[in-house]
Amino acid sequence: MLFGRRKPGFVDIQKADEQEEKVAGNSDKTEEKPDLMGYLSSLPDVEDEFEDIDDTKSSDEEEELELTEEQKFAEYIRIRTKATNLTSLTSLKSEIENLDEILENMKTDESCSDIIFTKGNKDIYYYSSKYMSDNYAMIASLVEEKDLVRTIAEMVLFNSKTYPAPTPVTYFEKSPYFATKAQIDRALLLLSMNEEYNDIHHN
Amino acid sequence: MATYGWAGKILRVNLTTGSTSAEDSSKYQDYIGGMGMGYRIMYEEVPLTTKAYDEASKFVMGVGPLTATGVPCSGRMNISLLSSWSKGYSIIDAHMGGHIGPQLKYAGYDAVIVEGKAASPVYIKIDDATVTIEDASDLWGKGTFEANKLLTEKVGRTFETAVIGPAGENLVNYSTLNTSFGNSAGAGIGAVMGSKNLKGFAIRGTGSVKIADPAKLLELNEYMLKDLIGANNNHNVPAVPQSWAEYSAVSGKNRWSGAPGRTWAKAEGGAIDMGEQPCGDINKIAYRTLKGVFDFGDVASNYIIKQGGCTSCPIRCYTQYDMDPLADYDLPTKVSNTCMPILYGQTFYLDGIKDFKYEGDAKMVINGASAHAMDEYGVWCNYGNIYREFAWLFTSGKYKEVLSEEEYYSLPWDWEKAGDPRWAVEIIRRIAYKEGELSTLGEGTIAVMEKWKLGKEWLDMDNPLNTNISYNGYPKHHGPDEAGQVSMLFNVMYNRDCMIHQLTDITNSGAPYEVSKATMEGFFGEGCWDKPKAWTPMNRNKAKLAKWAFNGKQFHDSATVCNWMWPMTQSPSKARNYVGDLELDANFMTAVTGKTYTKDELDFASERISQMLRVMTAISFNIHYGDTSLRDTHDAIPNWVFDKEPDFKAFEEGTTKLDRADMELAKDYFYEEMGWDKATGIPTRATLEKFGLGDMADDLAARGILPQ
Structure with missing residues (x-):
């Protein structure tokens, strides 16, 4: 966490943590309630605010394979942005070997156009303009430094x-x-x- | 007969005869409902020579076509009554949120007319179509919290109840009707009910409201919640930066006060963090408003259990506290309020207040005690005048003339000096029981001025403790310091404080000035919206803006929707350039009632109510003072508005003072916009005929005050 902050939420912080742990340890828990799932499936579709953070995709290798390196990178930035975090160039460089290549390729990928950066005094910070305003990104870069x-x-x-x-x-x-x-x-x-x-x- | 939107019936309860009856309400649909219906009924049935506490006096509790329909923020109820305390003794309104108005609608009524006087204490029980007048002798004398509790135990928890307190029973002019949630209707309704031996109401409605186009209603709801609504007072940017938001209130103080790190610390099961509440995320709207923090700063979080609110309202503006330090004084610790009762209790403490448990919590805890006492005794504050006049009495030294030594020393001054919360409670108790000369404060500003021989100049004085905006006995309510001539105009139009929030919602939204200006000029034309503390001279567009705000208030209290939230003038959405939607009111009316309303048609219907208010005010001032004009009487403006901040001239940057000649021009423009005679400020026959109010024109003519 670059900001050292908890991901903001509107649920009880302690309970949320506990719940995350429970979910991690009981990933098949939903299968124990087929009736509820059946009922939920029968409901009309509603907008899912978390659809962009679809963690089930991690087990869907076929779908994952369809994403390019640039798109996976963009998705990573989006997830961090949703959690109100900027992502510094320095931290990216330390983790991604071919970062320069990815950043170059992103320029021509329309689906990554929301990934932009703000320049601080000490670093460059990436964020998704879909989830973070430019003014806040400027503020966040100041806080980060x-x-x-x-x-x-x-x-x-x-x-x-x-x-x-x-x-x-x-x-x-x-x-x-x-x-x-x-x-x-x-x-x-x-x-x-x-x-x-x-x-x-x-x- | 029920139609789409309207319940279809008016309930009439005669406390003298004990009779109840239901009447068709459809003939009042042109008056929308609530306030409009109440004004028309009061005009037709209660001569303005009647005194508020006469047996012949009546009051009308009204809801409207949007009440309890699911339209956001539609849980309000309006009560029309005669004033016992403001100059002219004319028509006024009290208003309350909560859940009792919707229950009345579900019971099948658009309004209740209460007339006559019971021989002994009673309450009115409305259980759908079954209406009875019940004995309330066991409730009489009790505070509102206990009486509401006892009444609920008696009738069952499926009823909503509201009662008056000792102040109402004792005919204290400043008195309220209260639910047990902290919702209160003021303006003296408590004493009007008290004069009728009516302790309260218990209402259960199990019916529904018919909606003409439910799919459209749902669509509009979703649109409003996603794209238009902000926080309390529809403030459209958060108080502190949030990652999705381009702007925030630099002062750190607006009513979108929920933010990461701010919590309901005393929530059941542990602290709940408000987090971020992005525009478009409808499930987090209720976390945007953390009113306690707005009122008292971050220290308030320590005492907050949660935010509560009214039926159909996603904006939970009633902070519910557990102020445990009050237990040390044997005072109730559970407090809930959102507005005036919980903001000025510290004013009772001439020697200051001291912290209790946390640094900076003194004001909040004192106000917790004070607000609970105001509600328990059912005392109204007249938008803070009761506190200001108390402080003025002692700081000016006037107390030496008006209070006897015996009374002065009977006050528990050791509590005052110690910052003991019981001091505030004791002051309020004395007012509620009319004990001593000090209780004159509860009779009203005009009564104080006359009884203590203060003269009209008392209302003119440039002093922070004087905010009287007219000579009629009520203070400014978001006055000329917020929107110059525009808010000055509508502040003097009523017979109580104006309760108009349309413009303070913009002024204090926290959005950049240029952003708000673009929105306002887009709606009302160039030059209508000045920079804060940099007023420009009056112009026609400012008069149009004042008219819109004035008429809009009437719509809100007639529809009924919350005037703190409505209309949706600004939006939190960057994609909309922060511009709201002023057509939404009419679109909701169309979806709910099945009648087609355009914005202009709805404005017209709302203006009809403004015209009735003006006619009734003119008649009252003619009856009581022989006035033939309102311009220099009812609409006269005290000197402090023009003379304050002597180092500045009007229109200089840095001051909010107004200019006398410019304000006369403002009246000219406004009267013209309203179709009133410029010389007298009274509606012309042509204007009244246009609104179908020819009978009122005849009435004015018969009294010799119809403009020629």
Whole structure:
């Protein structure tokens, strides 16, 4: 987890974890309830919000074989994006040998057009524009680089220009920044001593 | 006879004779329902010379064609009554959410007319078509929570109940009707019921509402929930950044307050994280609004059990708390509320308040005690005036003149100084039981002004504790500080605080100004939507916008749908450029009733209700003060609106003050839009005839106040 955060959810966190464990240990549990499955199958189709994360595909080798390397890569980025995570170029390079080739081939694959990147100061970060907004990706890259001084400066400028509105310091205590008051105070002190940011005022 | 949308019957209960009867409601369909139906019935049956507590006084509880149909946010009920406390003693409304309005509809009624006076305490039991007047002597004198509980035990849990508290019984003007969930209708309905020896209602409806086009209704529902609805007050961007969202409220404070890391910490089975709630994901809409955190900050999470809400509403705006520190004071810890009763309790504490268990929890816990007491005793706050006037009484020193030494020292000041929650409870109790001069606060702003000889200038003063927006006894309700002249105009149109949320929903949505401006100008034309604290002079499009908001409110309370949520002006959807859909109200009306409504036709029907309000207001002011014009009387604006922030001139960036001459121009434009005489602000005959209200024009003519 690049952000060190739990995947957000609307269920009880502890219970969700427990449930995941149970499901992992009892993958054939659904077979014990044929009547329920029969009933569910008889219902009209509804939109499945998780259809893009179809974990049953892992056992469907034929279907998997149909995906190109680029498409599998894109799917991986989408899954991480859905969990509100960016994926850094550095981390990808450490895990995928032919990354450059994949990235090059992706440019011509229409089905991967939602996979884009944002440039941070320290790295490049990939995400799916289908599940993450560009503005959030910018915010997430700032958080990822753990430079609170720059994060405050960039966001104050962004908010002043976009809304336009002043940014309360408490803004940085909340998701996705989760900075402590002490961290913010220190960052503000450093920011006030940096001439590069002398257009940012604090009162 | 039931038709699509409307239940088809009006129930009439005469408490003097003990008779009940049902009447056909179809003749009132032009008035939509709820407020519109209530106004027409009140006009036809209750002369405006009647006093609110007279036996001849009546009140009308009404629902509308959309109530309980499954249309999102359609659980509201409107109550029309005569005011006992605002200048003019004219027609006003109380409103409540919860589940009791839908039960009334399911029981087969569009409205209940209550008239007469019972010889002893009673409640009205509506069990579908079986209506009885039952003895309530065992409930009389009890607080609303206990009385609702006892009544529920008596009639069964399948009934919805609502009762008045001691304030209503004691004819305190500021009194409410309450359910046990924290839903309350204010404006003095408690005392009007109390004057009739009516403790409350128990209602069970087992019927249904007929829908003309169920498939279309379902389609519209899905469209609204996926593409249009936001959070509470239809705020359309989250309060803190969420990965799917392009924007968030930079202040960190809007009503889309559910966010990753924010929890219902006291939820059964363990804390529940709100996570992200993307636009289009209808199963997470209910996690968008974490009202307690909006009201009190992140510390509130520690006490939140869950969010509750009304029938058919995916926006759960009633925070349900377990405020365990209150147990140390032998006060109830379970509190649920969403609005004024839980926001200003700290104002009772002149020496400040102190934290209880967590850093920053003082305001919330004090308000928990205060809100519970307001509901238990059935006291209404007049959108905060009761708190502001209490604080003013003591901070101004006026208490030395109006309170006797004996009364002053009878107050438990040690509780006040200690920040003890029982202080707030005791103040509210005294008001509910009319104990001492202090209880004048419960009689209303006008009563306070007159009894304590404060003069009209008291309402003019530039002081944070004075937000009176007219000289009629009620405060601004999202006033000119939010949308300049536009909100100033509709703030003075009623005989109570306006309760209009259409524009504050935009102002405080958190979306970038340019985004909201594009939406508003797209709907209402160039120049209608100013930057915050940077008002421009009045123009015609602002008058059109004010008219839309004013008439829209009447539709919401007549249909009935929630005015906090409706209309769908903005959207959280980037694909829609954040633009909502103002046709949706009419489309829902068409799907439900089978009658074809265009937006213009629905606006017209809603405006008919505005015209009735204006006529009845003009008649009341003529009866009580001999006024022949509303412009400089009912619609007069206190000086503070123009004189505040003396370092600024009106229209300078940084101020929300208004300009006197410009506001007179605003009235000109608005009156013209409404078809009212510019000199008097009273509807012309041509206008009233256009709406089929010729009898009202005749009435005005007979009184000599119909504009020539």
